[in-house]
Amino acid sequence: GAGVSQSPRYKVAKRGQDVALRCDPISGHVSLFWYQQALGQGPEFLTYFQNEAQLDKSGLPSDRFFAERPEGSVSTLKIQRTQQEDSAVYLCASSWGQQGAYEQYFGPGTRLTVT
Amino acid sequence: AQSVAQPEDQVNVAEGNPLTVKCTYSVSGNPYLFWYVQYPNRGLQFLLKYITGDNLVKGSYGFEAEFNKSQTSFHLKKPSALVSDSALYFCAVRDTTGRALTFGSGTRLQVQP
Numbered sequence: 001g002a003g004v005s006q007s008p009r010y011k012v013a014k015r016g017q018d019v020a021l022r023c024d025p026i027s028g029h030v031s032l033f034w035y036q037q038a039l040g041q042g043p044e045f046l047t048y049f050q051n052e053a054q055l056d057k058s059g060l061p062s063d064r065f066f067a068e069r070p071e072g073s074v075s076t077l078k079i080q081r082t083q084q085e086d087s088a089v090y091l092c093a094s095s096w097g098q099q100g101a102y103e104q105y106f107g108p109g110t111r112l113t114v115t
Numbered sequence: 116a117q118s119v120a121q122p123e124d125q126v127n128v129a130e131g132n133p134l135t136v137k138c139t140y141s142v143s144g145n146p147y148l149f150w151y152v153q154y155p156n157r158g159l160q161f162l163l164k165y166i167t168g169d170n171l172v173k174g175s176y177g178f179e180a181e182f183n184k185s186q187t188s189f190h191l192k193k194p195s196a197l198v199s200d201s202a203l204y205f206c207a208v209r210d211t212t213g214r215a216l217t218f219g220s221g222t223r224l225q226v227q228p
Contacts, residue, residue, distance in 0.1 A: 004158070033215060042119075042205050042218030043159070056215065091158060100147050100209045101166045104216065106158035 002026070004107035006092050012113045013082045021077045021110045025094030032075050033104060034067055035091040043091050049075060050098055082114045117142040119208050121219035128196045129227050136191040136222045138206030146208050148189040149216065150180055153203040162204075165189060176200070196226045 005024045013019050025032050031050055035043035036059075045059040051072035060067070064083075069075040079086055089111050093104035118141045128134045140146055147166055151159040163174025170182045180191045189206060203223050207216040 031214065040220075042207075042220050043216075045215035045217070048214050059215070093159075098214075100211060100214050101164075103149060103161045103164055105161065106151070108156070108158045 004092055004094055004105055006090075006107040006110050008110060009108060010111050010113075012115060015083060015114055016081050018078065018080045019082055019112065021079075021090050021112070023075045023077070023092030023094075023107060025073065025075070025092070026096075026105055027073075029094035029096050029105075030098055031095045031102070031104075032069055033093045033095075034075070034077050035093065036061075037089040037091055037109070039088075046077070046090075079112075082112075084114050087112055087114045117146075117208050117210055117213070117217045119206050119217055119219035121204075121206055121222045123222050124220075125223045125225060127225045127227065130198050131195050134193050134196045134200070134224065134226070136204050136206075136224060138189045138191065138219060139187050140189060140206070140208040141187065142208050142210045145211050146189075147211065148180075148182060149207040149209075150174065150178070150189075150191050151205045151207065151218075153205065153221070159205060162191070196224075198226050198228050200224060201226045 007022045034046040037043040047067045048056040049069040064080045066078045089109040091109045093106045095102040095104045120139045149164045150162040165182045173179045206219045
């Protein structure tokens, strides 16, 4: 079956622009995560959804970052007034269950470059 | 707070030789441990996980990992490396109450023919 897909794969934004990044999780997966991966680093947690409920947004770096998953499937990560420090790869992951023992399946990521 | 350390930025090994990629962790309570591999311009692919039970876990592509509670380690191993194993490897941990993964900084594995 299809894996996690993300779009766009690459996004160049001018500083101050708003961007929206889309994630299509594996069908039926309850849990959805967003991570930010800076160059040469491991992914860092941003936010977590269980179905449509955003249960943890402790990793969002500022109030310019906003995520939603209104119908418990597709999710969008929105960044307002982008800054250069927002340049990174944004990874989406989904997992079947709610418990932490389930592995997460990652999409290919969206590489955001803010100029 | 939980954390993961991957002490080697890069590991070089000749094709056909055994390989080890090191990982140590810190977490409150019992850990869930994971290994992922990342190829260029692609997302992370799940290799294996330790949840409970046997300390030696077998995963995809011939990889295995050994959980050592006393040393808080979860090293990734493979008996015979392939050139196609060359990639970036990430160790990750989650405590039993959490959901988000905490990743190490990654280890680049280079297998020479």
